[in-house]
Amino acid sequence: MTSKQAMPLAGIKVLELGTLIAGPFCARMLGEFGAEVIKVESPQGGDPIRTWRVLKDGTSLWWSVQSRNKKSLTLNMKSEKGREIARQLALEADIIIENYRPGVLEKWGMGYEQLKAINPATIMVRLSGFGQTGPMKDLPGFGAIGESMGGLRYVSGHADRPPVRVGVSIGDSVAALHGVIGAMMALRHRDVTGGRLKGEGQMVDVALYESVFNLMESLVPEYDHAGVVRERTGGALPGIVPSNTYTTRDGENIVIAGNGDAIFKRLMLAIGRIDMAGDPELERNDGRVKRTGEIDGAIQAWCDTMEIDSALTVLKAADVPAGKIYSVRDMMTDPQFLAREMFEQHQFADGTPVKLPAISPKLSATPGQTRWIGPALGQHNEEVLQSLGYSAEQIAALKQDGVL
Template identity: 60%
Template sequence: MGPLADLKVVELGTLIAGPYCARLMAEFGADVVKVETPGEGDPLRKWRKLHEGNSLWWYAQARNKKSVAVNLKAPEGQEVVRRLVAQADIVVENFRPGTLEKWNLGYEQLAKENPRLVMVRLSGFGQTGPYKDQPGFGAIGESMGGMRYITGYPDRAPVRVGISIGDSLAAMFGVIGALMAIHNRTKTGKGQVVDVALYEAVFAMMESMLPEYGYDGSVRERTGSALPGIVPSNTYRCKDGQYVVIGANADSIFKRMMRGIGLPALADDPELADNAGRTRHTERLDKVIGDWCASVTLDEALAVLAKAEVPSGRIYSIADIAKDLHFQARGMIERHKLGERELVLPGIVPKLSETPGGTKWIGPRLGEHTDEVLASLGYSAADIARLHAAATVG
């Protein structure tokens, strides 16, 4: 059942941040009801590759969720949501601040009927501050939070990480905040708002950038594949055109690596005995290691580095991931039926020894659970038929 099986969650979000937040709870047993617009649904249903009208991404993002199609702009639809929320522990939403209040579904309004409610509010800039009313997608949060500025090579424009990392980081902070609020509720009996701004979720990951700037005005710049100030830690091209990632920045590991690749003099060089010394010789060491990598294939490099116990690895494509034995052994490649096709989904993270998460079902059809959920809220068959006829639900 999962460790969150006693929690009821109402998801009012669309696209990435809100739905991913609720997905993580659903994967660990929470009863998640996703509210979608009748006839349209979450726009994510139509993103990237489709199968029978739904994106393959959707089947992962909405797994274990119940889909209820409700028109939030109609008073009758708002009443459906209020009934849902009256029984809920957590509401997850990622509309622009003020939108739920316009629909009479803001936290203050809902908490009057359910003071134990925890509401996770994900937005570009948060619920307060001068930017709160501006639209803010993940790309904007990644840019404002500092990630885009340091990503890429110094002689080129900043680049994006290949996934919606800003949304996903915000979603994870949303889950953390929700569970902290639930824990606090066990002591106080009261819920609260969890306010997560995308740019702040990204900014929280920026390691030492702010302390360094505050200390002496240092601004971290783009450095490509290298990790500045931590040497050697870089990506190198091998003889067969493939790349190896090497992290030999601990003192003892550096010595083992130098001996392993046939350069014992560098291992014993007192100037390179610690990271400060190696940082002063970054270019020299990168050239030495780069020349060695260029003389061997990737497999040969990995064999030598493994023997020397140096952290190293190849850069995986999704094809490499799907066939890797370690991914499979850890349950990270799940296989499900999708009509006549096979659907491959990522496994559940993290691994809990006693109450693991799991996939009960893949993302549902739009409104698949509408009638079931309405009946559980006390609506009669006649009421449900009337709401359908008025296009309030679907």
């Protein structure tokens, strides 16, 4: 295991104010690479994600991943004493991550401008549905809304059916990744302008819908210049041919991406369509797009004669990108996943073993690590408060007053 001192964000303090997915995922990634992450939770049940999806002893298995390496501090933010402790932590933090509705932190005396007035080096990552400005800024914005407004839902699914969602919280997660990128750029700027004591901080304003919108490739210029509205196309990649999902004889789904000019020719030769391999109209993508149905039909006809393992063997030999669509069961036994050590073995407090996904990206000199899995509610109350100078008697009084 890599030592904490060797991790790239060792010495960086992060305060996480928020719940569920976007803000906590952002903080999680910083913690995976060495940052000290203090997660503030309500004493009444904590982050709702603790009880989402599949549970073990009343706590979500998701929690063990989403909150690994974090210190759990319970604070009643409805009390002035709780808010004062949070303000102390915020002024000591290198990065503050929050995903409340705009205006909530300002009511608590912890808005970006309020903290910046005391500590100009403050870096605050603010994740919200619609950003900190604009006519929709005060509306609640979940990932599903961001995916819809940002354009992803409109292009997802089959043309003759309603739009579908991706099977994970992609809008929240993409926003979180934008938050991480923004935090790292802001941290770099702070360090080159004077560091923690004299450097210039800034606010990183991340809107869920904008994060999704940022993934939408050529959507805007295609509409603005050519009046093209990208529509749902099922498993195909519109305008890039062939790239689609096909079904093999044994009922398995296989993705084949033969859209490079040379790759297309190899693919056609591999499936026995010498005529299409030599057809000058199909040498380039713009010509193939005009005959998309014909090309997909030829590939599907070949797949109808093949079981998936045989099809993959043929396509691999022809150097054509192809793969089956993995379930988690496939991943857990796949040689590539195993060779890349994409699973980590850990255990719960009662000694029960559990596998977690390994940390990405992989850094050659300073890789991330899981130092501990998601903590119990309030597990680090004493440790965090003692670091702020609170005595055992003061901590006991805070508990008695319902602050913790």
